[in-house]
Amino acid sequence: MSKRVRKKQGLDSDLGSIKKQKICNTLRASTGRQYxxxxxxxxxxxxxxxxxxxxxxxxxxxxxxxxxxxxxxxxxxxxxxxxxxxxxxxxxxxxxxxxxxxxxxxxxxxxxxxxxxxxxxxxxxxxxxxxxxxxxxxxxxxxxxxCPHHVRQDEKCPYREGVVIDRKIKYAKGSLVNAGLTKHVIIDRSIKPGIRVTLDMGNYETVKTDGTYIKAKVVSPKTPRQNGFYWGYQxxxxxxxxxxxxxxxxxxxxxxxxxxxxxxxxxxxxxxxxxxxxxxxxxxxxxxxxxxxxxxxxxxxxxxxxxxxxxxxxxxxxxxxxxxxxxxxxxxxxxxxxxxxxxxxxxxxxxxx
CATH class of the missing domain: 3.40.1280.10 (SPOUT methyltransferase, trefoil knot domain)
Structure with missing residues (x-):
């Protein structure tokens, strides 16, 4: 593969990443709302x-x-x-x-x-x-x-929706969550499987126990709205x-x-x-x-x-x-x-x- 082709592919990848981040930011209001x-x-x-x-x-x-x-x-x-x-x-x-x-x-x-x-x-x-x-x-x-909470797999949004899965974690406390990512998310709370949760993804930090997981914490469903994101309806x-x-x-x-x-x-x-x-x-x-x-x-x-x-x-x-x-x-x-x-x-x- 020529250097020119590799350079173009790298540029396309960077532009795609920037575009996805821009989409996430575009869907965010300038200020959050409580009402x-x-x-x-x-x-x-x-x-x-x-x-x-x-x-x-x-x-x-x-x-x-x-x-x-x-x-x-x-x-x-x-x-x-x-x-x-x-x-x-x-x-x-x-x-x-x-x-x-x-x-x-x-x-x-x-x-x-x-x-x-x-x-x-x-x-x-x-x-x-x-x-x-x-x-x-x-x-x-x-x-x-x-909507903003319908996040693609390769998009990095500050928050994501997930569902707790029925799988035990070795060497750690908490629960595993399917949040639509390539890896499961680990949270520090034990929650019944099948429950939908709102996650603060932080910096998408990974941790290793019996596998490699992405670390996040559970927050109120109101939190994204209070921070400028429309987060769907009940x-x-x-x-x-x-x-x-x-x-x-x-x-x-x-x-x-x-x-x-x-x-x-x-x-x-x-x-x-x-x-x-x-x-x-x-x-x-x-x-x-x-x-x-x-x-x-x-x-x-x-x-x-x-x-x-x-x-x-x-x-x-x-x-x-x-x-x-x-x-x-x-x-x-x-x-x-x-x-x-x-x-x-x-x-x-x-x-x-």
Whole structure:
């Protein structure tokens, strides 16, 4: 091999390494953030799609929108009284029969949540975290989210997601983690196999015990966000709209809430109208709008006609629409784009976790 060819290959390798590092830095915000943005929507929206392929594609569209606009939590709520009453029975029956490999969810809320969780998970962890399921039959055809935590094998990002593997370490304490690298990662904590963890990779230092491993430490999933990286979203299912609020994972709840409707108020300057927040919740309705969902929830004291009383802001983000209806997946894109500047301006630097 000539010197010229070797020199060119070395230059290509260096440029590739620089490019990968640049990609990681590009996806990092100039400052970290403490505040969170949550979105709630009904799982029934996938029922409007006429095949499992279209249902899957719809879920993929939503996942891409949530990732693009840095959503931290997605709440899939059950807007139907009938579905809510039968949901527990369906889940018990499913568990009893244990159809883990050929099951397909009759509950649209579970279907949507499963697709959203699958797409948020880095590709190298999916085999460990998701058993074969008919709901995921077409998920491989969806566009990837390509978030910062979907790190390639040869990229060096300060943080990585991993899953603890069932393998004992000789001559050392701790656990081994699959983090999508050529070598397993060793951590100094004993954690149950199958648990997903967030890792601070430090300088990718290697250590030797019964093999060569990369040393890292487990950190909170919030840590990357606080240091400037968007680190994906959490997904939870709520049996009703009221439980979106009562089962909030934050100790002080959502301090600012926004309801969206074509009958909402038209606000021309959302930067001025949106209060400062630590944990923002934006809620979307289904085919009949949020008003229908609120009417179906017997635990709420207000009716659909009084829906505006449930939220701090009750807004219409697309006044003068040229179509009779705006689909929920379209409303998500329109609303998140409309709110983007206001969210950046009013999100508190220090939030109450």
């Amino acid at each position: 969170t943005v949550s979105v709630a929507l009904p799982g029934s929206i996938v029922e409007n799609a006429q095949s499992i392929e279209l249902k899957t594609y719809l879920a993929g569209q939503l996942a891409r929108a949530f990732a693009i606009f840095n959503v931290d939590e997605i709440v899939v709520f059950n807007e139907s009284e009938m579905l809510r009453n039968s949901g527990d029975n369906e889940r018990e029956e499913s568990s009893r029969k244990k159809k883990q490999t050929v099951n397909i969810s009759s509950d649209p809320n579970i279907f949507l949540a499963r697709i959203l969780q699958y797409l948020e998970t880095p590709q190298y962890l999916r085999k460990d975290l998701f058993p074969v399921h008919q709901d995921l039959r077409y998920a491989g055809l969806l566009n990837p989210l390509d 997904v939870r299912i709520a049996d009703s709209i009221s439980k979106v609020f009562t089962e909030c994972p934050f100790s002080d709840g959502y301090d600012v809430t926004i309801g969206t409707s074509e009958r909402g108020n038209i606000i021309h300057n959302l930067v001025d109208e949106l209060p400062e927040f630590s944990h923002l919740l934006i809620m979307f309705g289904g085919l009949g709008g949020l008003e229908t969902s609120i009417d179906a929830d017997q635990d709420l004291k207000c009716t659909g006609e009084e829906a505006d009383s449930l939220f701090d802001l009750w807004i219409n983000t697309c006044p003068g629409q040229g179509s009779r209806t705006i689909r929920t997946e379209e409303a998500v894109l329109i609303t998140m784009a409309t709110l983007r500047a206001a969210i950046y301006k009013k999100g508190r630097i220090i939030a109450n976790e």
